[in-house]
Amino acid sequence: MNLRDLKYFVALAEHLHFGRAAAACFVSQPTLSTQIRKLEEELGVPLVERAPRKVMLTPAGRDVAARARRVVADIEQMREAARRSQDPEAGTVTLGIFPTLGPYLLPHVVPGIRARFPQLELLLVEEKSDVLLSRLHEGRLDAALLALPVHDDQLHVEFLFEEPFVLAVPEAHALAQHDSLSLRDLANERLLLLADGHCLREQALDVCHMSGASEKAEFQATSLETLRQMVAADVGVTLLPTLAVKPPVARSDNIRLVRFRDNAPSRRIAMVWRRSSAMAGFLEQLSGVFRQLPADLLVPTAEAGSLFTHAPGISGA
Numbered sequence: 139m140n141l142r143d144l145k146y147f148v149a150l151a152e153h154l155h156f157g158r159a160a161a162a163c164f165v166s167q168p169t170l171s172t173q174i175r176k177l178e179e180e181l182g183v184p185l186v187e188r189a190p191r192k193v194m195l196t197p198a199g200r201d202v203a204a205r206a207r208r209v210v211a212d213i214e215q216m217r218e219a220a221r222r223s224q225d226p227e228a229g230t231v232t233l234g235i236f237p238t239l240g241p242y243l244l245p246h247v248v249p250g251i252r253a254r255f256p257q258l259e260l261l262l263v264e265e266k267s268d269v270l271l272s273r274l275h276e277g278r279l280d281a282a283l284l285a286l287p288v289h290d291d292q293l294h295v296e297f298l299f300e301e302p303f304v305l306a307v308p309e310a311h312a313l314a315q316h317d318s319l320s321l322r323d324l325a326n327e328r329l330l331l332l333a334d335g336h337c338l339r340e341q342a343l344d345v346c347h348m349s350g351a352s353e354k355a356e357f358q359a360t361s362l363e364t365l366r367q368m369v370a371a372d373v374g375v376t377l378l379p380t381l382a383v384k385p386p387v388a389r390s391d392n393i394r395l396v397r398f399r400d401n402a403p404s405r406r407i408a409m410v411w412r413r414s415s416a417m418a419g420f421l422e423q424l425s426g427v428f429r430q431l432p433a434d435l436l437v438p439t440a441e442a443g444s445l446f447t448h449a450p451g452i453s454g455a
Contacts, residue, residue: 143177144206146170151203154193211277219416228257234270234282238338238362242381250427267337281411281421285337295408296425302380302404304395304438308372314394325350330368330376333358342377345403369393380438397438
């Protein structure tokens with residue numbers, strides 16, 4: 139058994155296809171297949187079910203894949219630690235970020251990261267929070283930006299900032315005439331929410347429970363942009379994070395954004411990494427750049443009539 143064979147098997151577990159796994163490893167398919175069989179022979183158990191046009195891992199294969207990912211990740215951590223001992227601010231960082239934060243936060247922090255760490259290669263991965271946590275444990279991410287709380291003793295949690303929510307309503311809605319709101323004003327409202335799996339959905343449901351509002355369950359969106367379009371179409375109202383209504387997000391005129399006054403609902407964002415990470419010292423420095431957001435960027439807009447309808451995409455995700 140050697141590191142190369144483990145990498146081949148991790149690639150196969152990832153792609154569940156011999157051809158694609160071989161391409162990812164830059165070897166021929168027969169070479170990869172031969173090494174996987176040798177690994178099975180050494181372990182004495184089948185790791186893969188080989189069916190026509192379909193590859194599945196056996197129970198033993200799933201266990202070996204999980205362990206192999208950790209071994210490969212540990213080796214990469216060793217190499218990264220060695221590189222950083224020569225130049226602590228160079229190298230590669232793979233950072234996870236969830237979809238309702240990435241497009242709105244990154245334009246404000248990426249230029250600062252490039253200026254502070256000009257030799258750093260920052261690889262961004264956008265996924266839902268549960269996927270990010272899984273990849274973080276597997277060693278496929280160096281760190282991730284997540285909404286708190288994160289309950290995991292194996293992870294270090296570095297708080298970054300708190301982001302208030304605003305209420306987006308159609309211009310003809312009664313709440314559009316308010317300069318600000320209390321949670322009580324949402325009583326009996328039916329909010330448009332994201333689909334299951336988005337952490338913002340859980341945060342919005344918490345607001346519903348506190349305010350007496352409910353979900354408009356006949357519609358669930360897959361993105362903030364879909365939610366915005368539904369509000370603009372007068373389908374309902376929704377909560378939006380403050381960063382998602384700040385420039386460079388473009389404006390329009392058919393949605394009103396209303397701030398909350400006392401006890402404004404919000405989400406708390408942190409950078410999270412493994413306590414065992416060899417990059418912990420550098421990740422502390424990187425988290426500092428994320429904390430240096432301009433103070434007014436996290437203050438809900440004072441213009442109750444502002445509307446933002448288009449968000450920038452993520453480059454490099």
